[in-house]
Amino acid sequence: MSAMRVDAKVVMLGKESVGKTSLVERYVHHRFLVGPYQNTIGAAFVAKPIQVGEKVITLGIWDTAGSERYEAMSRIYYRGARAALVCYDLTDSSSFQRARFWVKELQNCEEHCKIYLCGTKNDLIEGDRSLRQIDYHDVQDFAEEIGAQHFETSSKTGNNVDELFQKVAEDYNNTAFQYMTGKCFMHIRPFFCMNPLSQMAFRVVNWSQCIFRGCMNCHNNNFD
Numbered sequence: 001m002s003a004m005r006v007d008a009k010v011v012m013l014g015k016e017s018v019g020k021t022s023l024v025e026r027y028v029h030h031r032f033l034v035g036p037y038q039n040t041i042g043a044a045f046v047a048k049p050i051q052v053g054e055k056v057i058t059l060g061i062w063d064t065a066g067s068e069r070y071e072a073m074s075r076i077y078y079r080g081a082r083a084a085l086v087c088y089d090l091t092d093s094s095s096f097q098r099a100r101f102w103v104k105e106l107q108n109c110e111e112h113c114k115i116y117l118c119g120t121k122n123d124l125i126e127g128d129r130s131l132r133q134i135d136y137h138d139v140q141d142f143a144e145e146i147g148a149q150h151f152e153t154s155s156k157t158g159n160n161v162d163e164l165f166q167k168v169a170e171d172y173n174n175t176a177f178q179y180m181t182g183k184c185f186m187h188i189r190p191f192f193c194m195n196p197l198s199q200m201a202f203r204v205v206n207w208s209q210c211i212f213r214g215c216m217n218c219h220n221n222n223f224d
């Protein structure tokens with residue numbers, strides 16, 4: 001576990017094998033791993049600093065397991081997330097149904113979490129357009145309807161991957177919901193939250209009272 005201070009919690013969601021881990025690998029380590037597919041078990045965490053203008057924002061990225069077996073666990077990981085990258089495989093229409101499921105979950109449970117719809121493996125489409133199972137414009141319409149951003153990426157070629165995470169960090173930086181705490185719930189309580197409008201710090205005695213759930217000092221956050 002890194003001791004790096006995390007500014008924004010980001011969660012990767014989507015059906016198994018859509019390419020969530022590959023997206024994180026490409027973005028964080030600039031590589032595409034070949035070889036037998038290994039499904040994620042539970043979730044993996046990585047912190048990545050990113051330059052936004054004059055500032056450095058550190059994204060704490062939780063890569064969840066797509067298998068429905070781990071669905072209950074994935075719910076734990078999106079708690080308090082500022083951004084959710086909801087991934088679907090452009091060559092697999094059923095993966096988009098699963099993406100819709102996660103969108104609904106987020107809308108119901110994490111209203112402050114910004115949604116990024118991400119169509120993965122677009123190198124496969126570039127190679128053979130008949131492989132496309134999900135229309136770009138249909139997803140664009142859906143994205144507009146739910147107020148989400150929409151990207152198509154390839155972790156194999158790197159196409160649009162940096163742009164996606166850059167947008168996440170920029171959006172986070174632009175949002176009024178900057179919050180601050182001394183230490184997170186796991187380390188000390190009560191802790192303090194900053195009301196973004198009044199800039200007044202207020203004391204929170206119960207984690208669930210805080211709508212700005214998260215901790216700037218560690219990534220081990222958001223569990224009730």
Ligand SMILES: Nc1nc2c(ncn2[C@@H]2O[C@H](COP(=O)(O)OP(=O)(O)OP(=O)(O)O)[C@@H](O)[C@H]2O)c(=O)[nH]1
Pocket residue numbers: 014015016017018019020021022023033034036037038039040041064065066067120121122123124153154155156157
């Ligand atoms: N051609 C191509 N293959 C990809 C791309 N991204 C992922 N893959 C392949 O898709 C398979 C699944 O990728 P993962 O990144 O492990 O998928 P995941 O969504 O993390 O899967 P779970 O851990 O089961 O949830 C692997 O064989 C990858 O090599 C891509 O952009 N292009």
